Amino acid sequence: MVKIYSYIVLFSLLFSVDYESEIQPIFNNHCGNCHLGNSAGGLNLSNYDNVILSGSIVAGDHAASELYQRLILPESSNQDMPPAGALTQVQIDLIADWIDEGALSEEVSCSVDLGDVNGDGLLNVLDVVSLAQLVLGNGSIAFECAADYNDDDLINVLDIVSIVNAILG
Ligand code: HEC
Ligand SMILES: [Ca+2]
Ligand SMILES: [Ca+2]
Numbered sequence: 072m073v074k075i076y077s078y079i080v081l082f083s084l085l086f087s088v089d090y091e092s093e094i095q096p097i098f099n100n101h102c103g104n105c106h107l108g109n110s111a112g113g114l115n116l117s118n119y120d121n122v123i124l125s126g127s128i129v130a131g132d133h134a135a136s137e138l139y140q141r142l143i144l145p146e147s148s149n150q151d152m153p154p155a156g157a158l159t160q161v162q163i164d165l166i167a168d169w170i171d172e173g174a175l176s177e178e179v180s181c182s183v184d185l186g187d188v189n190g191d192g193l194l195n196v197l198d199v200v201s202l203a204q205l206v207l208g209n210g211s212i213a214f215e216c217a218a219d220y221n222d223d224d225l226i227n228v229l230d231i232v233s234i235v236n237a238i239l240g
Contacts, residue, residue: 087168087175088168088172088178089177090119090169090174097158097166098116101156101158102116102153105153113125114127122138130174131171132170133171138166139163181217182214182216183216186198188201188205188214188217188218189201189214190214190217198234199238202218202226205218206228206231218230220233220234
């Protein structure tokens with residue numbers, strides 16, 4: 072079970088949040104009449120541009136984003152959103168992740184070459200060391216998106232082996 076769970080965690084590290092398929096549906100389903108057809112409090116959540124222009128998102132900082140702050144208020148607060156009920160923790164975390172990743176309109180592809188997990192432009196032993204620490208659960212790496220070297224959707228010892236082989240040529 073622990074093993075399956077850690078695979079799920081690693082799998083989710085490989086992909087960033089996609090606004091259209093993951094965030095907009097939350098707004099559509101839970102912020103409906105008030106913020107889609109109408110703009111309650113001056114806030115319209117009907118599409119990406121309106122969401123960003125509203126100023127309720129501080130890209131890169133979910134804690135400073137009013138939209139996030141409203142979601143985590145207790146049900147008893149009259150500023151709590153949505154006013155009746157609440158989003159699930161999973162939905163709230165997804166919105167936080169999306170904001171922290173820069174509140175982008177599209178999922179980003181990896182900005183470094185495959186295997187270059189420390190992002191220094193080189194594929195060498197430093198990447199092997201970083202990746203080994205991640206796999207052993209002793210650390211995090213700068214570019215998880217570059218870690219699945221053998222492209223099997225898992226980050227594990229096989230990627231380390233593949234990178235070592237690539238380095239040794
Ligand atoms: C039943 C109607 C209703 C629903 C559903 C609702 N809101 Fe609101 N929302 C309001 C009203 C009315 C205001 C303005 C009053 C206030 O600021 O509390 C508001 C204000 C806000 C504000 C502050 C806007 C500003 O800049 O002042 C945010 C952020 C917000 N809502 C987010 C959301 C999100 C996200 C959802 C869905 C998860 C949601 N709301 C669902 C009615 C609603
Ligand atoms: Ca590197
Ligand atoms: Ca792999």
